[in-house]
Amino acid sequence: xxxxxxxxxxxxVLTLLAATAGAAEVVLHGASQFDDEHVFNRTMKxxxxxxxxxxxxxxxxxxxxxSQVGLEKDYVTYMNQxxxxxxxxxxxxxxxxxxxxxxxxxxPFLFRDLDHWNKxxxxxxxxxxxxxxxxKQADIVMVxxxxxxxxxxxxxxxxxNMAELxxxxxxxxxAPIQTRMFEAVTTAPTxxxxxxxxxxxxxxxSACRARPSASxxxxxxxxx
Numbered sequence: 732x733x734x735x736x737x738x739x740x741x742x743x744v745l746t747l748l749a750a751t752a753g754a755a756e757v758v759l760h761g762a763s764q765f766d767d768e769h770v771f772n773r774t775m776k777x778x779x780x781x782x783x784x785x786x787x788x789x790x791x792x793x794x795x796x797x798s799q800v801g802l803e804k805d806y807v808t809y810m811n812q813x814x815x816x817x818x819x820x821x822x823x824x825x826x827x828x829x830x831x832x833x834x835x836x837x838x839p840f841l842f843r844d845l846d847h848w849n850k851x852x853x854x855x856x857x858x859x860x861x862x863x864x865x866x867k868q869a870d871i872v873m874v875x876x877x878x879x880x881x882x883x884x885x886x887x888x889x890x891x892n893m894a895e896l897x898x899x900x901x902x903x904x905x906a907p908i909q910t911r912m913f914e915a916v917t918t919a920p921t922x923x924x925x926x927x928x929x930x931x932x933x934x935x936x937s938a939c940r941a942r943p944s945a946s947x948x949x950x951x952x953x954x955x
Contacts, residue, residue, distance in 0.1 A: 756789035759817040762806045764798045771820045772796065774877040778818070804905065810871050810951070818951045820877055824906030829869035832861050833948075834908045839916065852876050873948045893917075 761779070763772050772794070779792040800806075800815050804825040809816040811829060826833035835841070842848040851857050862873045884890055886899070896916050902923040903909040913920040 756791055758791050758793060760800075760815065761792060761794045762800050762809075762816045762819045763794070763796050764802060766796050771877070774820060775818065807869070807871070811869050813870075821948065822904065822906070823948060824904060824908050826865060826869060826871075827906060827908055829871075830865045832864040832868075834906075835861070836948075837906075837908055837912065839912055872951045874951055876948050 759779075759782075761775050763769065763775065765772055767773070767776075775794065779794075782790060782792075795816075800809070803819065803821040806816045806819040806821055807825050807829070810819070823833045823836040842851065858876075865871055865873050884901070886901075890896060890899070893916060896918050899918045901913055901918045901920050903913055903920045905922045910920045910922065
């Protein structure tokens with residue numbers, strides 16, 4: 732899976748920058764809510780290393796960490812508008828404004844197990860329609876998947892079955908599909924901004940929070 736993702740990333744970047752080959756230095760701005768030690772940032776560092784290795788023109792990367800230019804939902808909007816951010820790792824839920832298809836990766840119980848998950852994400856026949864939809868609807872190029880994991884509930888009491896989820900107050904990321912998803916399994920979801928779940932979980936009123944996102948695509952804005 733890791734090798735396949737890297738190949739997709741390199742191919743996407745070469746396509747993205749091909750039109751500027753031989754021109755002046757290209758400056759690409761990356762964005763993250765986290766610091767350099769986070770797996771998202773390390774993944775994007777690997778991404779930029781591969782671009783520098785395979786792209787023969789002059790290119791420079793500027794990384795904006797710790798939410799300096801906003802949150803993941805903002806990165807999607809910026810890339811769509813062609814301002815501030817050129818590449819980022821974002822949760823599929825944040826693409827819902829432009830592409831309803833992208834949010835399919837956040838559906839609960841979509842995969843049987845880790846092997847099934849990896850098989851789907853590695854299959855271009857499955858993922859290509861989603862990639863094309865995002866490019867058409869948002870004018871954003873998805874060049875691969877990185878990070879993420881299974882959805883886990885961090886709760887103040889044991890949750891052993893679906894019945895025990897009923898009316899459980901739970902904080903979820905600020906994306907409509909997340910609210911609808913947890914309402915569908917009878918919890919009582921509340922939106923929370925990035926950076927505040929830990930503080931608010933200690934002080935109430937939520938009894939639970941959910942993380943991380945099932946899969947996070949590496950995205951780049953298209954350059955004409």
